[in-house]
Amino acid sequence: xxxxxxxxxxxxxxxxxxxxxxxxxxxxxxxxxxxxxxxxxxxxxxxxxxxxxxxxxxxxxxxxxxxxxxxxxxxxxxxxxxxxxxxxxxxxxxxxxxxxxxxxxxxxxxxxxxxxxxxxxxxxxxxxx
Numbered sequence: 001x002x003x004x005x006x007x008x009x010x011x012x013x014x015x016x017x018x019x020x021x022x023x024x025x026x027x028x029x030x031x032x033x034x035x036x037x038x039x040x041x042x043x044x045x046x047x048x049x050x051x052x053x054x055x056x057x058x059x060x061x062x063x064x065x066x067x068x069x070x071x072x073x074x075x076x077x078x079x080x081x082x083x084x085x086x087x088x089x090x091x092x093x094x095x096x097x098x099x100x101x102x103x104x105x106x107x108x109x110x111x112x113x114x115x116x117x118x119x120x121x122x123x124x125x126x127x128x129x
Contacts (some may be wrong), residue, residue, distance in 0.1 A: 007058035012070075012112040016054060016077065019104050020047035027084070027101065031092045039092075043083045049076035054112070063123040070116050074109060081105045 007013050023043055031040045050073050057069030081102060088098040 004058070007055040010054060010058060010115065012073075012108065012115045013051060013054040013058070015104075015108040015111055016047075016050040016073065019077070019080070019101075019108055020051055022104070023047050023080070023101065026097060027087065027093055030097075031087060035092070039083060039086060039090075043080065043087075046076045046079040046083060049073070050080070050108075063119060067116065067119065070112065070119070074112055074116070077105055077109055077112065 004010055024047075028040055028043060031043075053069040053073035053076065057066040057073070060066035060069065084093070084098055084101050084105070087093045088095060
């Protein structure tokens with residue numbers, strides 16, 4: 001696999017970006033204004049952090065340096081699941097919407113984990129040379 005020309009080519013970034021865009025349209029609008037500086041803000045910040053950390057990690061050229069950003073992104077994506085559970089439990093979003101976004105989150109995590117493991121393999125192979 002050759003290095004992507006931009007982080008936008010990374011499947012993990014694309015999925016995180018789609019997740020962020022969808023959450024803005026389908027979830028944030030359903031959370032009441034009383035949660036503007038709480039749950040709404042937390043979802044926005046975590047979704048932005050997910051894409052931003054992938055972009056920053058891509059921009060680093062050393063495995064150990066870039067890897068910490070991919071792990072941060074993974075944490076932000078997992079945080080989104082927790083926020084959606086809260087939104088569901090509070091009755092702000094339907095169970096169906098929660099399940100839809102839960103599946104999207106898990107898929108994004110799966111792809112990001114695959115990318116992390118790929119980079120780890122490449123790093124270990126480079127050490128053997």
